[in-house]
Amino acid sequence: MLEDERLKLILDAAYTCFTRHGVRRTTMDDIAREAGMSRPGVYQYVRNKEDAFRRLATGLLDGALAEAHAAIDTRGTLRARLTAALEAKLGLATRLWHDSPAHAAELLGVDTRLSAEQVEAYNTAMRDMIGAAVAADHPDTDALEVAELLLAFTRGLEADLTDTDAPVRRLRHGVALIVAGLDHAGGQPE
Incomplete structure (x- = not known):
């Protein structure tokens, strides 16, 4: 082997x-x-259990990030691309919850010392990727602020995954509202 x-x-x-x-x-x-x-x-x-955990967390986060990049890099509307990228993030949390409802929060929680660096790097990469997509469509907006808002919204949906369909439905609806708001405001905050 x-x-x-x-x-x-x-x-x-x-x-x-x-x-x-x-x-x-x-x-x-x-x-x-x-x-x-x-x-x-x-x-x-x-080296030890913690090393195994860090490597595992890195692999899971890298996989979700690659899926999000693939979604952002496709052709389509900003709404569709953002939704698909954020569904990749939500999908990781859903998978962990499905595989271990009792331990999902422990496995990739932002507050865990074992994977804090990996989670922070993942969140930064997601923010930058989403921000770049928003900036390309709406150059006159604070794209990183919009990205932070979308990520905070997605993290909120990750808090309750007991109904597997509701978070994805709410994510799609929320992204649609935010993108419609950007389109309506012409990218300018009111």
Whole structure:
């Protein structure tokens, strides 16, 4: 097995354990057992549970960011592109909630010390990407402020994912309202 495949196996096992037990209660023995490896074998690829968590968080956030970039870079209306990019962000939270309702907040919460840097970098990249898309369509607006508003709105929707359809429906409606407001105001705040 190649090293990258072995690391993926370990991170997949870590995801399973973290979603099952939470980060705090998961042990390296749990991860090794889930990966079908010895604990010393796992230590050849990750330093400790925290390292596994950081690498896993980075992979999840990078995947959501790549999906958001692909959505922003397509042709279509600003509304459609922003909606699809923010659905990628919301989709990550929905996946975590679906896989682990009891531990989703712990896994990628902004306040977790284990992934704070990764989450901050992800949020900055999302803000800059969304801001650039808004600025291209509405050059006379404070595009980064609009991006922050859209991200705050999306984070608010992530707070209650018990009804899986409602957050996506509300996201689409909210983006439509914000873009309509930009179009109506000509990009200028009133």
